[in-house]
Amino acid sequence: MRAVFVIFLISIAMLAAKLFHVQIIKHEWLKARAEENWDREIPFGAIRGEIQDRNGELIVGNQLAPTLYFMPSQNKEPEKAAAAIAGILNADADELLEKMSKKEYMVKLAPEGKNITQEQADEISKLQIEGLYTGVDYMRNYPNGELLSRLIGFTGYDGLGLAGIEYAYDEILQGTGDKIRLYTDAKGVTLPHVDDGFQTGDNGASIELTIDLGMQKVMERELLQALEKYDATQALGIIMNPKTGEILSLVSMPTFHPAEYQDTDQAIYNRNLPVWMTFEPGSTFKIVTLAAGLEEGVVDLHNDHFNDPGYTMVANARLRCWKREGHGHQSFLEVVENSCNPGFIEIGQRLGGDRLNKYIRDFGFGESTGSGIAGEAKGILFSKEAFGPVEQATTAFGQGISVTPIQQVQAVAAAINGGNLYRPYIVKEIKNDKGETLQSFEPEIKRRVISEETSAQVREALESVVANGSGRNAFNDGLRVGGKTGTAQKVVDGTYRDGDYIVSFIGFAPADDPELLVYIAVDSPKNSVQFGGVIAAPIVGRIIEEVAPLAGIEKRDGQLEKEYRWGDPITHRVPDLTGMTKGMVARQLHTYRIQWHGEGEVIKYQMPVPDSVMSVDDIIHVYTEE
CATH class of the missing domain: 3.40.710.10 (DD-peptidase/beta-lactamase superfamily)
Incomplete structure (x- = not known):
């Protein structure tokens, strides 16, 4: 009996030690392993790197584009849910229902619910549909429209580069994206005792082109x-x-x-x-x-x-x-x-x-x-x-x-x-x-x-x-x-x-x-x-x-003058009239057409500027006041 009692005490001590090891020492590790079995991720679209010109001006950027995700196990009335959101998305309710009825833990409602507008996302959010989540996604934004399109290329449905700079530098531009972590049981039912989590991703690198x-x-x-x-x-x-x-x-x-x-x-x-x-x-x-x-x-x-x-x-x-x-x-x-x-x-x-x-x-x-x-x-x-x-x-x-x-x-x-x-x-x-x-x-x-x-x-x-x-x-x-x-x-x-x-x-x-x-x-x-x-x-x-x-190129001296040929417009160099009065200009006997501006006596500046080339039919505008 004494031997049995000693063995019992040793067993109790070992059990207590094991419980201490599991609940105290290994608690965080085991919790993380459990959460990996429970979690369901709603991805936030990766923020792809920008493409800029040599001066830092934006060529290609990103704009917010929400995307819808649906967990079938959390909604007992998918027909009602599909009909409710179909009108907002201008989509076919039957096609949405087919996707929302899949035997999967989470369904991405694409393309109908991908890259929707913020207004559509807000309207759907007000419906409070169980199992329907809005993931943050991004789509490419082109502030200059078609400018440079055949050089920069484009991204596809999944955000990956398919042509041009977007394709050639895809690995550099890609980001990993953030994620919301929901914790559910095997049936997809939310676990009440575990708080949802958030996983931070990395943004893509930006490319500065030599383009101006x-x-x-x-x-x-x-x-x-x-x-x-x-x-x-x-x-x-x-x-x-x-x-x-x-x-x-x-x-x-x-x-x-x-x-x-x-x-x-x-x-x-x-x-x-x-x-x-x-x-x-x-x-x-x-x-x-x-x-x-x-x-x-x-x-x-x-x-x-x-x-x-x-x-x-x-x-x-x-x-x-x-x-x-x-x-x-x-x-x-x-x-x-x-x-x-x-x-x-x-x-x-x-x-x-x-x-x-x-x-x-x-x-x-x-x-x-x-x-x-x-x-x-x-x-x-x-x-x-x-x-x-x-x-x-x-x-x-x-x-x-x-x-x-x-x-x-x-x-x-x-x-x-x-x-x-x-x-x-x-x-x-x-x-x-x-x-x-x-x-x-x-x-x-x-x-x-x-x-x-x-x-x-x-x-x-x-x-x-x-x-x-x-x-x-x-x-x-x-x-x-x-x-x-x-x-x-x-x-x-x-x-x-x-x-x-x-x-x-x-x-x-x-x-x-x-x-x-x-x-x-x-x-x-x-x-x-x-x-x-x-x-x-x-x-x-x-x-x-x-x-x-x-x-930064300015006009300079020493150029070869253009040789006149029959049929060319007749041109001449603009004289410098600044500092002259109307009487002084008259005594120059110029044949140019001159138009006076201002009530002053002395010419302050002129257009075209002196020594530039003008045709015989052009007018020299002179200004006598600042």
Whole structure:
């Protein structure tokens, strides 16, 4: 009996110790394990990271969009509940009832109850329907509408990125989301002795692009007007800082609204034209041939001359100039100004096939630029075996090869920035939700392709193209614009299509120290002569004029004056009339039309400002009072 009694006491002590261990020492751990068996989570939508421009302006954000969840075990009258909320959601009651009758512990009422308005959520909340919960969700918000849509892309039903920046940087932009934890038994009945919980998630990181929204708006407006004016199939544009490779604007037209991508042709939202589209570059490619010829010393712009009869013979093939009668005797600077095909064939022949091909590849053609933009193509070049005399000749003036617009911009940037080939890039910084920088991106030089001296000669020649040559419609007084036209016949099923062209222009400013590089192309324009100098050049001229202040570019001295040609409007420099009286102005014997404002004696200021260009029909407004 004593032994039994001792064993009993020991057992009581062990039981007490175990109870102490379970209820005191292991209490929190066991409670957490139990709650994991009891909890039912109502998710709050993850807050996806924002997409901003280089100045922190919002491109893509988030807006509150409640979502409904239903626990069938907590409601004995699903038919009544479905009928009550169907009217508010403008949904079919039978379809809702089918979802609300599922043998699941929780049902997401989607798509009817996903991303509903706050007003609908408030109205449903007043019904006090058992088992119906409102989860906090978010949907993408586009404060600028369709702006940049083919670059930024869109998110799908589940909030994941499906195209563009949203797709390429999906893992960075995603958040984990908060959750409400409800505690129920196996049948879904709420446990009265356990308080509901809340689990905090993480917000997604935000992406700051190199894009300047101000420049983007200008570019999109101009290309939209071009589409309408010329009844074109599509259009594209790029603005880049040639000194860094930062892409300041990227446009594909036509565009679409990212929130309505389901109603958009996939060929639109899946194709970001500046990186996806490949076509014969035409005369804009001549910049590469020119840079190679100058670097190798096979041509002198001022001292070498060339006679153009309108064609040249290469391996029994007659290759014509765009000007049928030819340009006659000209310096190689005039060859560039006139965009003379036989002249560029001559430069290519002086270089030889191997050297020309080497420079083409050194300038980045035939490979991806590494921009980080989804869907980038590589273009098509002749293989070494297929690069015969005719292919060499046509390549020298931009025919027979296929390149992307972003490759052309990368190459021309190197030709004018001093000879450095920069990698184009679109993302500037990645930041967490506290604004702290997680990763930043800096300019990256791939290699040097030409010397500073050669680059200066290229800039000189291209400024002359705008002042005196085929790019005269891009001229802007004081901004010193340089550039090159392009007119490429479209190839369909291996043959050139008559009367169907892609017209383009690539321009930069200022020519002495380039800060902006602008490229646009218009596909299949109508209602006009199909030349890059007629259609594309004036568009680039207007874009540069409007975005120059955004880039901090001011007018400067030393520009090449635009050469007057028959048919041009007659212009003159505005005289400086400030500080003069009406009598002094009369004694100047000016023939300008002058309109006086104010009752004072002395001119305080005038419009247009002195030394700007005005036509003979314009009026000078002078103001005699502040």
